[in-house]
Amino acid sequence: MTSFLITMGIYFFIDLILVLSANLQLGLMGMANLGFVLFLGIGAYAATIFSIGPEPANSLQQYFFGVALPFPLPIILAIICGMIGGLLVGLVSLYRMRGHYLAIITLAILTICSTLVEGYPRFLGGSNGLTGIVQPLSSLTSSYNGYQLIFLGLSGVLCLAVFIFCQRFIHSPLGRMAKAVRENETAVTTLGINPFRVRLLATVCGGGMAALSGALLAEYVTAWGIAPWSFTEIFPATAAMIIGGRGNNWGVALGTFMTYVVVGQGLPFLPGVSSNPELGYAIQWIIYGVALVAFLWFRPSGLLPEQKGRWKHAPEFVPATMSSASDLPAAPSVAEQVAEEGAHSHDQ
């Protein structure tokens, strides 16, 4: 049971990183960039290639390059590859595409990449995928349970770092600017903001985060291929984000817990499902679909909606307002406003 909980925790952290990446682009900026699964794959392949070592002479596995770098390097390089991928995709698509055009082009790029990998097995193992990925820090302990704990700690720390990163991003003037780009792109340009720069920044950061998630996933499972790298992965991540609350990191965490852990991992406990994995899989997709439609219909802002920006009142504000506003001709209700604000300023 403990081992099961640890596994669930590891998956929660890995999936949360991916959903946070989706949230930064779709939730905060409203960019229908479905490429986060592409960057997930880039990260997973990069982490594999940089940790697996050179291709053995007479092996069934085929891949190019292949080096065995020590622990933090494969993950760091995976993040960098994801960011570069994000930059390239952003440069190609963001300049002109919006809305569903952007969604289509990012889907197309994902399909091109997975077809390329599948059709050219010497490149990254083709449809057989790659196995035997070296797990990070595996030299520290030889026991299975011990290593599970180490990986839980590793993914937890990285997930926390990503979460803090997203919190700082969203709750800064930069995040406010990003939100404004989502709300009205034309209006933003008349205030001296270059929307392209903000979108590109979010895509690069999102690419790096998704790649980190992919790297951890590949290293945990010790295998990676095109099968898990499918556009169907977009769906649960988007569902988690919408159920939890677009633009709210805590909501995203809650949504990830609901979709990936409660539904994804909890279903096998139901009687009848445990003996029939296909049934569980089908039920899972039905629940995702129904929940997504229900939330978009009845509660589009999710369980924990995006927060309003709130600031503490400067203590000297009210008197300053009175004096400066008293000589203005066109503010008939200053006294009222200030009085009213004063009355409920305590609850802020």
Added chain:
Amino acid sequence: MTSDAILEVEDVSCAFGGVQAVDHASLTIDRGSITGLIGPNGAGKSTMVNIISGHTKGQEGRVVFAGQETTGLAPYQVARRGLIRTFQLSSEFPNMTLLENMLVAPRQVGTKFWNAMFRKSVWNREEYALLEKARHLLVEFGLYKLADEYAGNLSGGQKRLLEIARALMADPTMLVLDEPMAGVSGVLIDRLVDHILELNRSGLTFLVIEHDLEVIDRLCENVYVMAQGSVLAYGPMYELRQNESVLEAYLD
């Protein structure tokens, strides 16, 4: 005359397909003035504003703002030089509060990635100074009790007020208002007119496009009249009312 011109539009043309929206039109706006731009529908007023603000690229001519050529610059680059415009349709950020709307406008150190992530102490001080300014502006515009309300919940007239207040947060030297009174009635029109006059007294230059000629009369010393893409006449409103060609353009 040209020495105190803040905005010069020289011989600008712009065609969309076969439609010549602006046809060799020139304008000069004096620093510190409130200039009107009127004309019947399809006269090219909005295209003219779009060329000035960089939202449309003209095919000919040049735009000079504050002594520097801005022809062909992107809208955000024009805005950074101090020329801020508003839109015919109000363009608030609906799912952000009024205060958040206001704080998007000024250039802040906290919008740089590195500062936003790692130097909160640097941008926080600036943020609070701007917050103070935003609150004062909201009080002036009679929107303060709605400060934490979503901008999308405001009435049409309040959105207009917010838009102008937000533009002021960016410290403009010139404001171009594209039909600021559209969808605004009665008392709010008076309020907006008073605000514009007050701001002008403090040194802000305005170019106002408006269909409501009475408002133009109250605001502007001089008015440009456009018709069919060209500038037809320029002068104070009482002169234009006697101008044959202007009357003709409006009757057509």
